[in-house]
Structures are given as C-alpha cells and as structure tokens.
Amino acid sequence: MYPTDPIYAESIRKFQGCPTLAITRGGRIYMGWYAGGTREPHMENYNLLIYSDDLGKNWSRPLLIIPSSKEKCVHALDIQLWTAPDGRLFVFWVQNNTHPAAPGEPGYQVDGYIFDDRVHAEWVMICDDPDAREPVFSVPRYLDQGFLRCKPTVLKNGAWINFNYDQSSPCYGYSISRDQGSTYTRHYGAQKIQTPFDETMAYEKMDGSIRMLARTSTGELAESTSLDGGLTWSKAHPSGIDNPCTRFFIARTPSGRILLINNDHREKRCNMSLYLSEDDGATWKYKRCIDTRDALSYPDADFYNGKIYLTYDRERTGAKEILFLEFTEEDVMDSSRPLSIRIISKP
Numbered sequence: 001m002y003p004t005d006p007i008y009a010e011s012i013r014k015f016q017g018c019p020t021l022a023i024t025r026g027g028r029i030y031m032g033w034y035a036g037g038t039r040e041p042h043m044e045n046y047n048l049l050i051y052s053d054d055l056g057k058n059w060s061r062p063l064l065i066i067p068s069s070k071e072k073c074v075h076a077l078d079i080q081l082w083t084a085p086d087g088r089l090f091v092f093w094v095q096n097n098t099h100p101a102a103p104g105e106p107g108y109q110v111d112g113y114i115f116d117d118r119v120h121a122e123w124v125m126i127c128d129d130p131d132a133r134e135p136v137f138s139v140p141r142y143l144d145q146g147f148l149r150c151k152p153t154v155l156k157n158g159a160w161i162n163f164n165y166d167q168s169s170p171c172y173g174y175s176i177s178r179d180q181g182s183t184y185t186r187h188y189g190a191q192k193i194q195t196p197f198d199e200t201m202a203y204e205k206m207d208g209s210i211r212m213l214a215r216t217s218t219g220e221l222a223e224s225t226s227l228d229g230g231l232t233w234s235k236a237h238p239s240g241i242d243n244p245c246t247r248f249f250i251a252r253t254p255s256g257r258i259l260l261i262n263n264d265h266r267e268k269r270c271n272m273s274l275y276l277s278e279d280d281g282a283t284w285k286y287k288r289c290i291d292t293r294d295a296l297s298y299p300d301a302d303f304y305n306g307k308i309y310l311t312y313d314r315e316r317t318g319a320k321e322i323l324f325l326e327f328t329e330e331d332v333m334d335s336s337r338p339l340s341i342r343i344i345s346k347p
Contacts, residue, residue, distance in 0.1 A: 020032050020079055027305065030081050032081055032091070092148050094149075100112060146175070149197075150249070163201060172189040174230070209227050223236065248299065259275070271292055273287055297316075308329070325341050
C-alpha cells in the first residue's frame with residue numbers, strides 16, 4: 001500500500017507546502033500536502049497522503065502518492081481533504097495540462113515546460129471506510145473544472161458547495177451538488193475583487209444566508225452573500241478582515257461559534273491567528289496569535305471530540321515545515337493557556 005520509490009523520500013524534498021487535514025468518525029487524522037520538485041509549479045510536483053491513529057502523536061509513511069506525469073504532460077498540485085457528513089473521505093486535487101516548451105515560445109515556463117495556470121481541473125478519489133485497517137480508494141475521476149483549495153460547505157438543505165475557483169473568469173466560480181457528490185452543477189457569482197488566486201470559503205449563517213470570503217490583493221478579504229442557497233450573490237465588497245493575499249480557513253464549530261484562521265497582517269504572511277465569533281461572524285470577540293514568524297500560510301482544520309486540529313506550512317522552499325496544532329475554543333478565549341506547535345514534516 002505504501003509508495004516506496006525513493007524519489008518520494010522526505011529527505012530529498014526541496015519544496016513542500018499547502019497542507020490539508022480531515023478527521024474520520026473514528027478519530028483517524030488524514031493529512032496531505034504538495035511536494036516534490038524545486039518549487040511550485042514543477043513537473044516533479046506530487047501530492048502525498050499520510051494518517052495518524054493517535055490524534056497526531058505518530059504518523060504513517062505516505063499511504064498514497066498522486067504524481068505529475070511528464071509523459072502525459074499533466075501537472076498534479078494542491079490536494080484537499082474532506083470528511084463528508086456520511087463519513088466518506090474525499091481526496092480532491094487539481095490537475096492542469098502542460099506541454100514541452102518550444103524554443104522562444106512565450107508563456108509561464110519552468111524547466112522546459114509551459115504551465116497554463118488559467119485552466120485547472122478538479123479530480124477526486126473517495127474512501128468509503130477511511131477507518132479501515134487498509135483503506136481502499138476509488139478510481140480517480142474528473143469532478144469539475146476549477147481549482148478547489150478549501151473544504152466544501154454543507155448547507156442545511158443538504159446541498160454541498162465546492163468553491164473551486166476559475167482564474168479565467170471575472171466572477172467567483174463554484175459548484176453545487178445535490179446528490180452527495182455524485183454530480184455537480186457549475187455556477188458563477190459576484191465579480192471578483194482584484195486577486196491572483198481567488199481562493200474562497202464560506203459558511204451558512206443562522207438566518208440561512210451564506211457568507212463567502214475570498215482572497216484578494218487589497219490587504220483584506222472580500223466577501224459576498226447569497227440569500228437563495230448559493231444561486232445568486234451580492235456584489236463583493238471589502239470584509240474588514242486583514243489578510244496578506246493568502247488562503248485562510250473559516251467554519252462553524254460544533255458549539256455554534258464561527259472559527260477563522262488567518263494571517264493577521266495586510267502585507268506579510270506572518271501572525272497566524274485564531275479568531276472566534278459569538279455573533280455569526282459579525283465581530284471577533286476572541287483572537288489569539290499562535291505564530292509570529294514569516295512565511296506562514298495555508299491553514300486547514302477539522303473538529304473532533306471537542307478539539308480542533310490545525311495544519312499550516314512555513315517556508316515552502318526554506319524550512320519546508322508542515323506544522324500541526326491541537327487546541328480548543330477555550331484556548332482561543334484564554335491566551336494564557338499553553339499551546340504546542342509540532343513539526344510533522346521537515347526535510
């Protein structure tokens with residue numbers, strides 16, 4: 001089951017980052033991230049998947065590798081994990097087509113390949129029993145266009161929204177499934193506020209509206225609201241939440257509060273911070289900075305048995321650290337309580 005090819009060895013990785021995690025009903029934590037090559041993008045990039053059966057104290061070797069293919073000119077990037085309401089583990093990732101560069105050919109060229117960052121495809125594998133001793137994953141299949149880099153949002157009416165963005169569109173792109181992920185319908189919402197990567201994430205408010213936040217180049221997140229289950233959206237506008245043009249995480253906790261994990265700065269990827277709201281995200285009564293260092297990015301989190309589990313990266317081509325933290329809502333409310341950030345991977 002475990003990939004053994006030495007090209008995937010942790011010790012030789014020159015790049016890794018963009019981690020994600022998901023927790024099963026039985027408490028197994030799956031983590032994945034994007035590695036390989038000397039940078040992103042690179043035709044030696046790959047995604048990997050590991051797991052822990054003791055809530056993050058010990059971790060397996062890579063269970064799966066999703067590689068790029070020079071032969072087929074396919075670039076694999078950015079894995080995203082999610083445990084669906086029915087307990088299945090979804091392993092999403094992004095692929096785009098490349099081609100060997102001809103002499104003098106214009107375009108985004110890296111090590112002799114042309115990467116078209118405007119065209120991405122979302123793929124998925126599903127594990128029906130992710131707590132099994134030997135998990136079995138479905139055959140990979142194309143799911144939809146776009147670039148999924150956050151967990152889907154599940155609405156009270158049972159619909160799932162994947163905010164898989166489309167860099168070629170002037171509007172925020174997303175897909176809705178009404179059959180538990182078997183099929184998706186493509187939609188577009190508000191016109192984007194200036195951004196290189198419109199990574200978006202949303203939560204359903206208590207009044208049934210959906211609040212979507214999006215990455216921008218303006219020093220703060222944008223937001224847009226839907227009042228009809230994601231079919232139409234209000235004009236995007238600044239949210240007032242500082243962000244240095246990077247990905248964030250937002251979700252409703254099991255207690256009903258709203259949790260935001262975000263770089264609390266307008267320009268630098270520093271100050272990884274935890275925010276808690278008791279009024280559906282209107283204000284953030286509690287905020288705690290957990291890491292002040294530079295080059296911190298891409299938080300992803302999940303909830304299990306009263307605790308919150310978080311991963312993010314530091315210095316993708318420098319320290320190359322994949323970090324992990326366990327905390328509670330009470331830890332956010334009381335900043336005097338000690339927290340311990342652990343390094344899961346560091347070549």
